[in-house]
Each structure stands twice: as C-alpha cells, then as structure tokens.
Amino acid sequence: MSEPYYTLKNEVFANFAYYAAISTLKMMAMSLLTSRERFVKNAFANPEDIQLGRDKQAKVTLTDPDVERVRRNHLNDIENIVPFVIIGILYVSINPSSTTALWHFRTFFFSRIFHTIAYQLPLPQPSRAVGFAIGYATTMSMAIQFLRALFK
Template sequence: MAVIRNEVFSCFVFYAVLLVVKMYTIAIITGQVRLRKKAFANPEDAMRHGGLQFHREDPYVERCRRAHINDMENILPFLFVGAIYSLTGPSLTVARLHFLIFFLCRMLHSFAYLFALRAPTRSLAYTFAQIPCVSMAVQVLMAVAAYA
C-alpha cells in the first residue's frame, strides 16, 4: 500500500475525505426528505411516486438542498486551497488547526442549517470556517508570489 509521506498533506486528505463524506450525507438526507415529504423536483419522479401532485416544493426539502449547495460552495474551494497549502511546507500543528477548524465549523453549519437553529449559529459557523480558508489562501499566495 502506498503511503503519503507528507504529514501535512496526509492530515489534509483525512479532513478532506471527511468533508466529502459529509457532503454526500447531506445529499442523501435531501433525497430521503424528498421521498418522505413526497416533494419531487422532476415530474417523472413525481409520477413514479404517486402522481404529478407531488411535483412540488417543500420548505424542509429546500432547506436540505440549500445546505448541500452551501457545502459545495465552501468545501470545494477548501479542497483546492487546502491541497495547495499543504504542499507549501506549513507546520503540521498549524495546518491541522486550519483543517480542524474548517471541518468543525462546516459540521456545525450543516447541523444548524438542517435543524433550523436560531441565529447566529449558522452565520457564525460560516464566518469562522472562512478564517482558515483565507489564512491558507494568503499563505499560498505568499509562497508563489516570487514566481508570478
């Protein structure tokens, strides 16, 4: 079995995979809620599950869908920036802190979204998740600025 020798990159991969699994989980939850609420986005799905009257929107299905979209808007850039950042030679401790903060904040954000927690939980989770992303992006830019 191949071993990733870069400890920071290995740490990044660990959190990246957890985040991707979380995204898939939110997608599955969205699909299950659609089935439970009988609220289908496509007429052919509605027909398969009882008729065109189920080709409709549901507020909770839309909440789940927005949580998934928000994950894509935030986790995908993290995957790119985090991968590059991990190759710039940062301290393992500092890098792990960046990855852990982002991961925990995204978990809290999804939990707050799905369970409609009171403000400002979701917005604080979003904001605090951006801090390590901005920090990593700045460090990547500083690392490559001499070559641009």
C-alpha cells in the first residue's frame, strides 16, 4: 500500500502546505495593512469605528484612495489565493512530479508577492497585470493537469 497523498511525508503535499500557508498568511496580512491605512488616514468605513481614530469628528469615508488601494489589493489576493489553495489540494491528488509541483507552488507565491509590490508602490502597468497573469496561469495549469488526470 502506498503512502497517503495528504501527509507531510509526501514531498509534494509538504511543499504545497508550506506555500499555501505562507500565501494565506500574506493574504491575512493585507487586512492588517488595510486597518493600518484606515488609522493613518483616519478613514473609517463604519461610524462606530471613528471613535478609535484621532479625529473623533471625522466622517465615514469610503473613498480614500490609499485605503482603497490596499483594500483592492487584499480583495485580489482573496480572489486568487483561495482558488490556488482549492486547486492545489486537487492537484496534489494526481501525484505530480515533485519538481514540477514545487515550481508551480513557488511561481504562484512569488507572483503574488510581486503583484502586491507592483500594486502598492505602484509600479507602472503592465507590472501588476504580469504578476496577476503569472499566478493565474499557474493555478490554471494545476487545474488543467488535474482535469486531464481525472478524465484519463
């Protein structure tokens, strides 16, 4: 009987688990950056939150460009990291080459780091688009490989 796929003894799963975990932590960090930006700019989305800021007379602000930039970046992470984790779990089940799998996981993670840097600085386009496209293509590659194995 072979080893189960979903154990840290399986190199592919162990590598996936590592990159899924750090990608998820990166995504979670974006919510903290959004909160930080709200406090720095005293730009709160809810009236009750204004009392936490410096200016108790501030108004609800949903349009601060700096807060919105971080928030959109966070939403983009959610839209990309969640599918990566779901597809990655399926991808591990086809027992891919450990080298190929590792490159998929690394490429995705570093594309998200680059995307965030390009979004927050901001770097001129198509920088951010390239970061997004590389991560998206990586997740699509894993999904296609899974579907091909499923329908063999």
